[in-house]
Amino acid sequence: xxxxxxxxxxxxxxxxxxxxxxxxxxxxxxxxxxxxxxxxxxxxxxxxxxxxxxxxxxxxxxxxxxxxxxxxxxxxxxxxxxxxxxxxxxxxxxxxxxxxxxxxxxxxxxxxxxxxxxxxxxxxxxxxxxxxxxxxxxxxxxxxxxxxxxxxxxxxxxxxxxxxxxxxxxxxxxxxxxxxxxxxxxxxxxxxxxxxxxxxxxxxxxxxxxxxxxxxxxxxxxxxxxxxxxxxxxxxxxxxxxxxxxxxxxxxxxxxxxxxxxxxxxxxxxxxxxxxxxxxxxxxxxxxxxxxxxxxxxxxxxxxxxxxxxxxxxxxxxxxxxxxxxxxxxxxxxxxxxxxxxxxxxxxxxxxxxxxxxxxxxxxxxxxxxxxxxxxxxxxxxxxxxxxxxxxxxxxxxxxxxxxxxxxxxxxxxxxxxxxxxxxxxxxxx
Amino acid sequence: xxxxxxxxxxxxxxxxxxxxxxxxxxxxxxxxxxxxxxxxxxxxxxxxxxxxxxxxxxxxxxxxxxxxxxxxxxxxxxxxxxxxxxxxxxxxxxxxxxxxxxxxxxxxxxxxxxxxxxxxxxxxxxxxxxxxxxxxxxxxxxxxxxxxxxxxxxxxxxxxxxxxxxxxxxxxxxxxxxxxxxxxxxxxxxxxxxxxxxxxxxxxxxxxxxxxxxxxxxxxxxxxxxxxxxxxxxxxxxxxxxxxxxxxxxxxxxxxxxxxxxxxxxxxxxxxxxxxxxxxxxxxxxxxxxxxxxxxxxxxxxxxxxxxxxxxxxxxxxxxxxxxxxxxxxxxxxxxxxxxxxxxxxxxxxxxxxxxxxxxxxxxxxxxxxxxxxxxxxxxxxxxxxxxxxxxxxxxxxxxxxxxxxxxxxxxxxxxxxxxxxxxxxxxxxxxxxxxxxxxxxxxxxxxxxxxxxxxxxxxxxxxxx
Numbered sequence: 001x002x003x004x005x006x007x008x009x010x011x012x013x014x015x016x017x018x019x020x021x022x023x024x025x026x027x028x029x030x031x032x033x034x035x036x037x038x039x040x041x042x043x044x045x046x047x048x049x050x051x052x053x054x055x056x057x058x059x060x061x062x063x064x065x066x067x068x069x070x071x072x073x074x075x076x077x078x079x080x081x082x083x084x085x086x087x088x089x090x091x092x093x094x095x096x097x098x099x100x101x102x103x104x105x106x107x108x109x110x111x112x113x114x115x116x117x118x119x120x121x122x123x124x125x126x127x128x129x130x131x132x133x134x135x136x137x138x139x140x141x142x143x144x145x146x147x148x149x150x151x152x153x154x155x156x157x158x159x160x161x162x163x164x165x166x167x168x169x170x171x172x173x174x175x176x177x178x179x180x181x182x183x184x185x186x187x188x189x190x191x192x193x194x195x196x197x198x199x200x201x202x203x204x205x206x207x208x209x210x211x212x213x214x215x216x217x218x219x220x221x222x223x224x225x226x227x228x229x230x231x232x233x234x235x236x237x238x239x240x241x242x243x244x245x246x247x248x249x250x251x252x253x254x255x256x257x258x259x260x261x262x263x264x265x266x267x268x269x270x271x272x273x274x275x276x277x278x279x280x281x282x283x284x285x286x287x288x289x290x291x292x293x294x295x296x297x298x299x300x301x302x303x304x305x306x307x308x309x310x311x312x313x314x315x316x317x318x319x320x321x322x323x324x325x326x327x328x329x330x331x332x333x334x335x336x337x338x339x340x341x342x343x344x345x346x347x348x349x350x351x352x353x354x355x356x357x358x359x360x361x362x363x364x365x366x367x368x369x370x371x372x373x374x375x376x377x378x379x380x381x382x383x384x385x386x387x388x389x390x391x392x393x394x395x396x397x398x399x400x401x402x403x404x405x406x407x408x409x410x411x412x413x414x415x416x417x418x419x420x421x422x423x424x425x426x427x428x429x430x
Numbered sequence: 431x432x433x434x435x436x437x438x439x440x441x442x443x444x445x446x447x448x449x450x451x452x453x454x455x456x457x458x459x460x461x462x463x464x465x466x467x468x469x470x471x472x473x474x475x476x477x478x479x480x481x482x483x484x485x486x487x488x489x490x491x492x493x494x495x496x497x498x499x500x501x502x503x504x505x506x507x508x509x510x511x512x513x514x515x516x517x518x519x520x521x522x523x524x525x526x527x528x529x530x531x532x533x534x535x536x537x538x539x540x541x542x543x544x545x546x547x548x549x550x551x552x553x554x555x556x557x558x559x560x561x562x563x564x565x566x567x568x569x570x571x572x573x574x575x576x577x578x579x580x581x582x583x584x585x586x587x588x589x590x591x592x593x594x595x596x597x598x599x600x601x602x603x604x605x606x607x608x609x610x611x612x613x614x615x616x617x618x619x620x621x622x623x624x625x626x627x628x629x630x631x632x633x634x635x636x637x638x639x640x641x642x643x644x645x646x647x648x649x650x651x652x653x654x655x656x657x658x659x660x661x662x663x664x665x666x667x668x669x670x671x672x673x674x675x676x677x678x679x680x681x682x683x684x685x686x687x688x689x690x691x692x693x694x695x696x697x698x699x700x701x702x703x704x705x706x707x708x709x710x711x712x713x714x715x716x717x718x719x720x721x722x723x724x725x726x727x728x729x730x731x732x733x734x735x736x737x738x739x740x741x742x743x744x745x746x747x748x749x750x751x752x753x754x755x756x757x758x759x760x761x762x763x764x765x766x767x768x769x770x771x772x773x774x775x776x777x778x779x780x781x782x783x784x785x786x787x788x789x790x791x792x793x794x795x796x797x798x799x800x801x802x803x804x805x806x807x808x809x810x811x812x813x814x815x816x817x818x819x820x821x822x823x824x825x826x827x828x829x830x831x832x833x834x835x836x837x838x839x840x841x842x843x844x845x846x847x848x849x850x851x852x853x854x855x856x857x858x859x860x861x862x863x864x865x866x867x868x869x870x871x872x873x874x875x876x877x878x879x880x881x882x883x884x885x886x887x888x889x890x891x892x893x894x895x896x
Contacts, residue, residue, distance in 0.1 A: 020506060020568065034450065078762055078763040
């Protein structure tokens with residue numbers, strides 16, 4: 001689709017009055033502090049691109065990509081501009097004019113094929129297991145990695161030996177009477193890096209009467225592609241996933257990953273697929289997509305026995321941007337945590353401020369991502385919490401790295417892990 | 431001197447950390463919030479990010495020697511093109527020169543660098559139960575330096591006045607590199623009538639006389655209580671009449687805001703859940719002070735407003751106050767969204783007229799809107815006659831742009847005709863400079879003479895204010 005015809009480019013650029021509200025809320029601007037990092041500046045650059053006043057060069061891409069896609073600017077924009085969509089559209093337009101083999105390999109070949117992605121994770125696990133990664137670090141081989149990757153390779157948490165998909169069955173029967181047929185959108189991050197979250201998700205859903213199906217043909221949600229200038233690939237992935245999931249006739253499509261649920265939301269699918277033939281199918285799909293926290297609270301209305309033998313734990317909750325900003329889901333994960341006996345929820349300052357992980361951002365902009373992370377870690381440390389709960393694999397990875405970086409002992413978990421533990425420590429059902 | 435050479439010379443003097451010369455980076459400094467720069471953005475020759483008075487002095491000496499224009503800039507939230515290099519030049523981005531030098535609690539003063547953001551300053555002052563009262567709508571992003579340069583104010587100007595009332599002294603780097611201190615070299619006095627008042631001259635001078643590098647501000651104790659009254663009127667004239675009666679009852683609210691029917695309609699269209707009553711005008715009074723006085727003043731306002739208003743409500747409960755105030759707080763955003771294929775623009779947005787002429791002015795603006803077929807959303811600080819008109823157009827439609835420029839010109843002339851001014855708090859910059867002669871007559875000539883004293887080479891933010 002032509003960049004200039006994308007709805008945000010066509011309809012929203014002119015709405016920017018450059019009031020600067022976005023400057024005051026942007027976590028990247030707070031660190032860089034020149035207009036070059038201001039979201040309104042990005043809007044201006046997209047306008048210049050649209051009008052052909054600047055050429056779609058890598059230099060422009062570099063400036064536009066200095067953005068977390070956290071959507072803080074968009075939700076605070078008095079003129080209602082989806083600044084992140086404009087940015088994504090422009091990145092894609094520039095990329096199309098400056099294709100890059102490395103990116104094609106990562107985003108078109110590897111990240112569109114779950115089997116290849118899994119193989120890559122396996123390789124990584126092997127490297128970590130055999131000490132190859134440590135060897136590479138010791139010998140300085142990691143310095144050969146391009147750009148910020150050489151510094152950022154430490155962020156990648158310990159890759160588990162088995163992915164969630166290789167542990168879980170496609171079809172998972174409900175305990176007791178079947179109440180709902182749920183499609184579980186198992187995202188790449190949860191699948192490969194946090195399989196324990198996926199196991200907890202399936203456990204909690206089946207415990208609560210859901211038949212859980214994990215379509216084996218499902219692919220990445222496409223968010224990494226949107227953020228990296230690969231809109232067309234994201235479009236193909238969306239179309240693929242919609243067709244796969246719609247074929248099952250699910251009551252709900254649930255995901256534990258904030259990024260996936262935002263990528264599969266009607267808002268994002270409208271951005272990706274607006275005006276295409278599949279729009280109606282997309283709407284029907286998106287209407288069924290729901291974040292796991294919201295689902296457990298609003299659809300299941302989950303109850304956990306007060307007699308559950310859980311330990312008293314101080315927990316603080318970090319809002320993933322793709323949940324709080326992109327979908328307005330803030331109270332649900334907190335309410336879910338509050339329903340767990342023994343959990344004492346302590347609010348951190350600026351819980352909805354980005355942690356700096358933002359998918360691939362921390363890998364490509366390491367130094368800035370660390371500055372943003374350090375602010376988040378200060379907020380976390382002030383709470384004295386033993387556990388940090390959050391609902392996004394990227395946030396989990398980034399905050400876990402923050403724990404390591406600040407020599408903290410706390411654990412980073414998804415709320416559903418705590419729910420699952422609490423359910424399993426309840427007295428047996430009669 | 432060409433752009434490349436200017437960049438090289440500045441880099442030599444200040445280093446890579448403080449100078450932007452890349453053509454793409456410079457484009458980010460080609461705009462502010464004005465309609466003018468939306469239509470015609472102009473990038474500067476270079477951008478300097480000074481971190482000290484000496485950095486500013488270095489830039490000024492270089493610029494003075496070489497006859498290069500210098501344009502001071504804060505957060506770039508102004509609506510007049512004032513911080514844009516419309517005639518070429520070096521932009522001084524002062525927003526990172528933002529230290530709070532000293533909070534002097536015992537003298538109720540604070541000394542800051544120009545880049546400190548207004549809300550951030552008040553957050554720090556709140557720790558000492560103090561505040562810097564002027565409160566522009568852009569509090570979260572605008573810099574105090576920008577506020578001083580534009581003599582900014584806001585919702586609470588009706589009681590607390592404008593920035594000028596709080597500026598006790600300034601450090602200013604002049605175009606030739608001289609550094610002066612106004613308000614007394616060593617003075618921390620609150621009252622000071624020694625010498626010509628250069629502080630007042632600098633406040634609101636929009637960067638045409640020098641670069642402000644340090645600001646000594648007077649702070650006030652933070653009021654303990656607050657209340658909001660909302661009054662709904664079926665007759666527009668009843669709104670200013672009520673405001674006058676409130677004043678005559680010896681009450682000075684901290685804010686008096688008006689939404690006319692166009693703003694009420696826009697708010698209800700944008701957020702129907704707020705459910706503002708359809709009316710000719712809604713007034714919102716804010717009262718602050720000590721709890722008993724707030725209660726007394728609130729009840730008096732309620733009694734006075736009830737004589738003319740269809741509906742009056744007074745609240746001190748924080749939740750209800752927020753609900754009552756919500757209509758006003760979303761007005762600007764509502765104006766921006768009143769038309770799907772349009773945008774509100776910042777032009778003709780800041781006229782100020784005598785209180786007795788507010789109703790006539792609002793009616794006249796509505797008529798002008800009809801004449802040009804342009805939707806105009808009106809709201810503002812009626813307590814001091816400051817009307818914010820928000821024309822809503824498609825800024826990419828040349829025909830609409832042409833029409834709105836005519837409309838804006840007529841709004842400015844209307845303000846002068848009503849015995850008011852083209853700008854109450856946003857400033858003149860480029861966009862209202864054409865009215866200077868009309869507004870000031872012979873005084874305009876003396877303003878130009880004063881500029882020459884400070885800036886004989888005319889390099890300091892030329893083409894603005896006068």
